[in-house]
Amino acid sequence: MKFKLIISLVQDAYTDVVVDAARSAGATGATVITSVRGEGLEKKKTFLGLTVAGQRDMALFLVEEHRAAVILETICAAGEFLKEPGRGVVFQIDIEDAIGLEAQVKALKTSLEKDEL
DSSP, X not given: OOEEEEEEEEEGGGHXXXXXXXXXXXXXXXXXXXXXXXXXXXXOEEETTEEEOOOXXXXXXXXXXXXXXXXXXXXXXXXXXXXXXXXXXXXXXXXXXXXXXXXXXXHHHHHHHHHHO
C-alpha cells in the first residue's frame, strides 16, 4: 500500500474544521502541531517589536494514495483556502516507506474493498 503525506498550514480557528473534513473524506487520523509561524507574500506587521498575527497550526495526514486528492480538495474547501490570501495552504508529498500503520492498513483495505463494490 502506498501513502501520501498531506500537510496543511491553517489558521488555528479552522484547525478542527480541517481535521474533521479530512476524516470525513477518508483520513484515518491526524497529527496537529500548534503555534507554527511563517510568512507569506507580505511581511507580518509588528507593534512594539511583537508580531501582530493570528496563530497557525500544521495538520499532518498520512493517507492512502488513492484517497489523497479527494482529502486534499476537501481540506481546501473546508478551510476556505481560496477565499482570501493567507487563509491556509495544503499540499502533499509522496511517502517512500511507512512503518507502524498495521491497524490503519487493515481498516483502509476493508474500506477500499467496499468502495470497489
